[in-house]
Amino acid sequence: xxxxxxxxxxxxxxxxxxxxxxxxxxxxxxxxxxxxxxxxxxxxxxxxxxxxxxxxxxxxxxxxxxxxxxxxxxxxxxxxxxxxxxxxxxxxxxxxxxxxxxxxxxxxxxxxxxxxxxxxxxxxxxxxxxxxxxxxxxxxxxxxxxxxxxxxxxxxxxxxxxxxxxxxxxxxxxxxxxxxxxxxxxxxxxxxxxxxxxxxxxxxxxxxxxxxxxxxxxxxxxxxxxxxxxxxxxxxxxxxxxxxx
Numbered sequence: 001x002x003x004x005x006x007x008x009x010x011x012x013x014x015x016x017x018x019x020x021x022x023x024x025x026x027x028x029x030x031x032x033x034x035x036x037x038x039x040x041x042x043x044x045x046x047x048x049x050x051x052x053x054x055x056x057x058x059x060x061x062x063x064x065x066x067x068x069x070x071x072x073x074x075x076x077x078x079x080x081x082x083x084x085x086x087x088x089x090x091x092x093x094x095x096x097x098x099x100x101x102x103x104x105x106x107x108x109x110x111x112x113x114x115x116x117x118x119x120x121x122x123x124x125x126x127x128x129x130x131x132x133x134x135x136x137x138x139x140x141x142x143x144x145x146x147x148x149x150x151x152x153x154x155x156x157x158x159x160x161x162x163x164x165x166x167x168x169x170x171x172x173x174x175x176x177x178x179x180x181x182x183x184x185x186x187x188x189x190x191x192x193x194x195x196x197x198x199x200x201x202x203x204x205x206x207x208x209x210x211x212x213x214x215x216x217x218x219x220x221x222x223x224x225x226x227x228x229x230x231x232x233x234x235x236x237x238x239x240x241x242x243x244x245x
Contacts, residue, residue: 057192062090071151080158083189088157091192092165096149099139102131107193114199118207138206141213142179147171152182163187173209181205 056062059078063086066073073085095101106112106127114121114134124130150168157163165185172178184200228235 056090057087059084059087059090062086062088062093065090065093071154074153074155075158077158082159082161083157083163083192085154085157085163087192088163088165088189089151089154092149092151092167096147099135099144102127102135105194106130107190107195110194111196112199113197114201114203116201116203118203119210120206121203137210137214141173141209143172143174143176157189161189163189173213179209 062084063073063076063078066086066089071089073089075085078084078086091101091105095105108127109125110127110130112124112127112130112134114124120134120137124134148170150170151165152168153164153166155164165183165187167183167185169181169183170179181202186198186200187194188196230236
């Protein structure tokens with residue numbers, strides 16, 4: 001891992017816990033995964049209808065939008081060795097209104113880590129696994145017409161490949177329940193895309209939403225069990241007692 005403990009400041013996140021309400025489950029199939037991969041290919045080629053226009057890579061648009069929304073850039077420079085703060089801001093705000101912009105925001109091999117101890121926490125080795133196993137599951141619970149992201153602060157970037165984003169995610173679930181959550185993303189950028197990230201979120205709130213929303217099991221007889229996943233009691237004894245059983 002490229003992240004070190006010394007990189008992360010000690011932060012106190014004041015989290016407003018919303019209410020999670022169970023709603024019918026949205027099904028996900030292998031055909032959907034094929035669709036996602038095809039969309040990723042179209043976006044990379046610039047032929048997808050949502051991104052047919054050339055994406056602004058200068059950061060000028062992000063600078064304008066940020067100023068319109070009253071956002072303060074610590075470093076508004078567009079003359080940068082790495083990705084500028086205005087361009088980072090622009091990409092995050094585009095992702096807020098179009099989930100599929102994820103394929104432009106993240107590198108295909110982006111290593112994304114969600115910290116904590118809940119159902120979505122873990123290390124995702126590429127953007128497809130992260131999208132399918134985490135983001136899409138959360139997205140399916142929301143009324144996307146009300147979903148939004150407000151960037152509170154943006155640190156780093158420009159002359160550093162590391163950037164820290166403090167954000168407020170807000171909206172309502174499909175049943176109208178309010179949702180408010182603070183997110184902290186620690187990211188590393190290459191070629192104006194996130195190649196590595198560590199996300200600090202309200203795990204209890206997110207885990208409860210997934211638990212209440214997903215009233216199903218995604219395991220079948222075809223699931224390959226190649227990773228130890230002990231239950232609440234932890235690992236069992238792995239050796240036979242000296243006197244036998």
